[in-house]
Amino acid sequence: MSNSLSLSNIAAATAQGLVISQLEVYLEQYRLFYDLNIVEGECLAIQGRSGVGKTTLLQTIAGFERAKSGAIYWQGQNILQLAPHERPVSMLFQEHNLFEHLSVIKNLSLGFADVLPKEQLIKAAERLGVYGQLNKMPAELSGGQRQRIGLIRTLLRPEPIILLDEPFAELDSDTRQIAAEWTREVAQQQGKTLLVVTHQDEDVERLADRCLVLGD
Amino acid sequence: MFSRFPVISILAYAVVISITAMAFYGLIGFDQARLMPELLQDQYIQQILRFSLLQAAASAVLSVMLALPIARALHFMPELPARKAFLRFCLLCFVMPTLVLITGLVALLGRSGLMTGFMPNDWNLYGLNGILIAHLYLNMPLAVRVISQQLAHIPDTSWRLAQQLKLSRTQQFLKVEWPALKSSLLMLLGFVFVLCFNSFAVVLALGGGPGATTLEVAIFQALKYDFNLSEALTLSWLQFTIAGLIFALIAKLGKLNWLSADTHKQRWQPEFGQYSQRVHQGLYLLAWLLLALPIVALIPTLFKAQLKHLDFTLLFLACVRTIVIASTCALFATLLAWWLLIPIRQAQLRKNESGRIILQWLATHSLVAPAMVMSAGLYILLLPRVDLERWGWFWLILINTVLLLPFVIAQLKPRLLQYDQQYWRLSANLKLSGLGQLHTIWPFIRPAMLGSFVLALLLAMGDVAVFSIFGDNSWSTLPWLIYGYAGSYRMAEAALASLLLLALCTLLIVLFERKRLYEQ
Numbered sequence: 001m002s003n004s005l006s007l008s009n010i011a012a013a014t015a016q017g018l019v020i021s022q023l024e025v026y027l028e029q030y031r032l033f034y035d036l037n038i039v040e041g042e043c044l045a046i047q048g049r050s051g052v053g054k055t056t057l058l059q060t061i062a063g064f065e066r067a068k069s070g071a072i073y074w075q076g077q078n079i080l081q082l083a084p085h086e087r088p089v090s091m092l093f094q095e096h097n098l099f100e101h102l103s104v105i106k107n108l109s110l111g112f113a114d115v116l117p118k119e120q121l122i123k124a125a126e127r128l129g130v131y132g133q134l135n136k137m138p139a140e141l142s143g144g145q146r147q148r149i150g151l152i153r154t155l156l157r158p159e160p161i162i163l164l165d166e167p168f169a170e171l172d173s174d175t176r177q178i179a180a181e182w183t184r185e186v187a188q189q190q191g192k193t194l195l196v197v198t199h200q201d202e203d204v205e206r207l208a209d210r211c212l213v214l215g216d
Numbered sequence: 217m218f219s220r221f222p223v224i225s226i227l228a229y230a231v232v233i234s235i236t237a238m239a240f241y242g243l244i245g246f247d248q249a250r251l252m253p254e255l256l257q258d259q260y261i262q263q264i265l266r267f268s269l270l271q272a273a274a275s276a277v278l279s280v281m282l283a284l285p286i287a288r289a290l291h292f293m294p295e296l297p298a299r300k301a302f303l304r305f306c307l308l309c310f311v312m313p314t315l316v317l318i319t320g321l322v323a324l325l326g327r328s329g330l331m332t333g334f335m336p337n338d339w340n341l342y343g344l345n346g347i348l349i350a351h352l353y354l355n356m357p358l359a360v361r362v363i364s365q366q367l368a369h370i371p372d373t374s375w376r377l378a379q380q381l382k383l384s385r386t387q388q389f390l391k392v393e394w395p396a397l398k399s400s401l402l403m404l405l406g407f408v409f410v411l412c413f414n415s416f417a418v419v420l421a422l423g424g425g426p427g428a429t430t431l432e433v434a435i436f437q438a439l440k441y442d443f444n445l446s447e448a449l450t451l452s453w454l455q456f457t458i459a460g461l462i463f464a465l466i467a468k469l470g471k472l473n474w475l476s477a478d479t480h481k482q483r484w485q486p487e488f489g490q491y492s493q494r495v496h497q498g499l500y501l502l503a504w505l506l507l508a509l510p511i512v513a514l515i516p517t518l519f520k521a522q523l524k525h526l527d528f529t530l531l532f533l534a535c536v537r538t539i540v541i542a543s544t545c546a547l548f549a550t551l552l553a554w555w556l557l558i559p560i561r562q563a564q565l566r567k568n569e570s571g572r573i574i575l576q577w578l579a580t581h582s583l584v585a586p587a588m589v590m591s592a593g594l595y596i597l598l599l600p601r602v603d604l605e606r607w608g609w610f611w612l613i614l615i616n617t618v619l620l621l622p623f624v625i626a627q628l629k630p631r632l633l634q635y636d637q638q639y640w641r642l643s644a645n646l647k648l649s650g651l652g653q654l655h656t657i658w659p660f661i662r663p664a665m666l667g668s669f670v671l672a673l674l675l676a677m678g679d680v681a682v683f684s685i686f687g688d689n690s691w692s693t694l695p696w697l698i699y700g701y702a703g704s705y706r707m708a709e710a711a712l713a714s715l716l717l718l719a720l721c722t723l724l725i726v727l728f729e730r731k732r733l734y735e736q
Contacts, residue, residue: 062641062645063644064641064644083644084641084644084645085644085645085647085648089645090645091645093641093642093645096638096639096641096642097642099639099642099656099660100638101659101660102656102659110646110648110652110656111645111646111647111648113647113649157646
């Protein structure tokens with residue numbers, strides 16, 4: 001990793017929000033390169049053809065993929081060297097967002113270190129139409145219901161950066177709209193910085209302040 | 217989180233490695249014992265080595281080959297009668313105390329055995345025949361369980377897709393079953409090979425002469441009859457090296473395959489054709505018969521027992537001691553395995569393949585270290601330093617615990633690696649505390665933990681080898697009592713004690729399976 005004191009590095013380190021600076025990630029032999037800024041509280045939609053590196057970008061920010069060089073600054077601090085559990089990030093994966101052996105309500109309560117926002121969780125479950133599923137096991141839920149449970153927990157966790165990897169992929173158009181609007185509201189109310197990978201233009205319109213198409 | 221190994225894991229590795237190191241140090245330190253490479257030129261030793269390899273290879277190949285169709289029958293024909301009972305019975309056969317099996321085999325196929333009349337004129341149980349039969353009996357059921365478990369991991373979607381693509385039954389086997397089974401079969405072959413290569417009690421009882429002796433028995437003879445420590449040491453290293461290399465290969469092959477997420481429950485799978493169904497039904501029936509016969513053969517011997525002279529208090533106390541000692545060993549082995557697995561899981565997550573193999577080898581090397589050498593080496597080292605009459609029980613538990621580790625780790629590891637594969641990212645992302653992690657992993661791992669504990673308990677209940685060195689007649693366990701009865705030709709009493717030990721093992725298996733089904 002380069003530690004040179006270039007002007008661009010200094011600028012990135014002093015900028016507020018999320019700065020992804022000259023980030024180089026290798027998947028097998030394939031090189032991926034990222035360089036972008038996201039203002040604090042902004043919602044950025046990420047699009048691009050399959051395999052271009054959208055998920056890899058989110059996984060690298062969350063700490064699950066290693067970067068070869070570059071930096072990721074959050075509020076001026078480089079978080080690239082931090083372990084996943086030390087990063088100010090809450091992420092919704094494409095799959096495996098729920099522990100299959102724990103009930104839905106137990107799954108929903110995980111990841112809140114201090115106080116559980118019980119009221120908010122219940123309100124969100126009602127709004128997204130999954131309140132009736134809380135006492136079930138994940139295996140009893142449909143793909144869309146599981147996705148909404150994961151989404152509620154990801155959004156309401158006390159982390160400033162929210163990464164959503166195709167969060168509405170399994171939802172019908174009505175539920176998709178409700179979920180997207182709820183996501184936008186919560187993110188705005190709580191000042192979250194949002195990165196959303198999506199293939200749907202309607203998600204971009206409903207949710208995002210800006211859209212980045214990777215690979216162009 | 218994964219930057220360093222926990223202290224408790226480092227201590228666990230230190231304990232496991234020190235036991236083996238101390239055992240070898242005990243042998244080397246005594247009477248200037250030295251390695252004798254010239255022994256490898258000796259024709260007698262070469263013959264023993266050849267036989268050890270041959271019988272182990274034959275036992276492994278036959279066990280796995282015979283297990284495959286039976287496991288497939290169990291998997292694809294869930295309507296088979298007493299299918300669950302058969303799987304329980306398989307577990308009982310694998311953990312069956314060797315002395316019980318040998319008593320049953322002699323009653324069935326020995327010189328005046330129940331079935332000997334149906335065998336060819338030149339039939340002799342002693343030698344390669346008997347050794348192969350006993351090894352098949354002990355290991356084929358293990359292979360049946362492992363293969364049927366592996367088949368159950370094939371996701372439902374694969375079968376549906378295969379059907380939708382109109383693949384023939386052969387194509388389904390080649391494209392769906394074989395990729396799921398391939399690595400398990402290789403691992404099984406290696407595992408059974410190592411178990412049979414290190415086999416002691418079976419070969420001691422059913423082997424005969426240099427033509428049917430293994431390295432482990434030769435080590436025992438060098439220690440017990442010739443008191444030639446240099447020879448024992450050289451043979452031990454030879455065995456350690458060969459079994460160790462094979463075991464390292466198993467560790468390399470032992471990858472996490474086909475462990476699908478728990479959401480993929482099998483609700484649909486193909487059926488056999490009519491002809492195939494009949495063949496598999498026949499094989500299933502034959503397997504029941506072959507596995508049940510040695511136990512049934514013990515019953516007529518019972519009628520010869522003179523119950524008036526039997527000391528029931530002795531029998532009862534032996535039962536209690538067996539359970540207490542075995543439970544303690546099983547508990548320690550399960551805890552130790554958990555701690556030993558932490559660094560292995562960390563290496564797997566970091567994709568540090570060589571690190572994982574080395575750690576796994578260190579954690580489970582007691583599978584390849586000759587049990588006789590471990591016990592005898594430690595005994596020689598400790599005798600002048602420790603009051604073994606007083607502390608023998610401690611070393612008995614410690615050595616048995618270490619010897620159980622490979623089996624416990626083999627049970628626990630796949631489930632823990634599956635957890636990591638499925639949930640590590642989620643768990644890290646949720647920033648769960650130590651207690652929080654325990655709360656999430658425990659419900660997932662509990663059935664595997666219970667299974668490992670019961671397996672260890674059953675295996676420890678059959679121990680004779682370590683007891684023969686560190687035990688004491690004043691606190692005999694049940695297997696030691698059987699050994700004593702058989703040694704003084706009181707076969708009826710030996711059969712009675714054997715059936716009692718078997719009944720205890722069966723009870724434990726039934727309780728365990730019930731608990732498992734209840735939790736499901």
